[in-house]
Amino acid sequence: MGKWGYVGMLTFTVMGSFWLEIAFKVQVLRRIRRAAVAILPIAALFLIWDALAIAHHDWYFDPNQILGIIGPFHIPLEEYLFFLVVPLAAIMTIEAVRRVKPHWRIGDES
Amino acid sequence: MSYTITATTFLIASALFDLFGTKIGLLRRRAFWSSYAIILPFQLLTNWWLTSRNIVMYRSGAITGLRIASAPVEDLLFGFALVLSVLTLWVRVGKRP
Numbered sequence: 001m002g003k004w005g006y007v008g009m010l011t012f013t014v015m016g017s018f019w020l021e022i023a024f025k026v027q028v029l030r031r032i033r034r035a036a037v038a039i040l041p042i043a044a045l046f047l048i049w050d051a052l053a054i055a056h057h058d059w060y061f062d063p064n065q066i067l068g069i070i071g072p073f074h075i076p077l078e079e080y081l082f083f084l085v086v087p088l089a090a091i092m093t094i095e096a097v098r099r100v101k102p103h104w105r106i107g108d109e110s
Numbered sequence: 111m112s113y114t115i116t117a118t119t120f121l122i123a124s125a126l127f128d129l130f131g132t133k134i135g136l137l138r139r140r141a142f143w144s145s146y147a148i149i150l151p152f153q154l155l156t157n158w159w160l161t162s163r164n165i166v167m168y169r170s171g172a173i174t175g176l177r178i179a180s181a182p183v184e185d186l187l188f189g190f191a192l193v194l195s196v197l198t199l200w201v202r203v204g205k206r207p
Binding site (some may be wrong): 001005006009012013016033035037038039041042046047053056057058059060061063065066080083086087089090091093094097098101103104106107108110 | 112113115116122134135136139140141142144145148149152156157159160163164165166167168169172182189193196197199200202203204205207
């Protein structure tokens, strides 16, 4: 895998969830604005935590297993993508569950 | 144990956000727990991938040292907090006024 090691995990997550968009018509990508409003503030909070933890050396990354593109606050590109890809996968999952179980309310029904 | 403390704090904050901040209450809903039951194996698998291959490594002083499928137990708390807070906000944003 080499430098694609972390990207491999992200790709796996995308492949494991995005098919729900077609198979279950979860329409998360079609509601990308709503998804962005839900994801971006949370991702920002977690990225602040990430930045602080990286600065304190609480965790660190193998430079040979990431692409080596380091964004703001010394956070690797893969970490930024993680906080977009994982939340999207979670939203697609709960939307797929409610397609299967329409009577299970989640709280946004009118 | 800074990771342990922050992960626990984020976990509690996400539960408070869900139950009281937004009053969405996903923690009381079957749809949420069923979704998390689907997510959990993938969470364990991807955490295992990142940690067993040493893609991500942890300072031993930052964690308890308790590990599940190679990943620090803190990773599980962190992942749960991330999923819960995003889904809570997703529902909140989608709520008709």
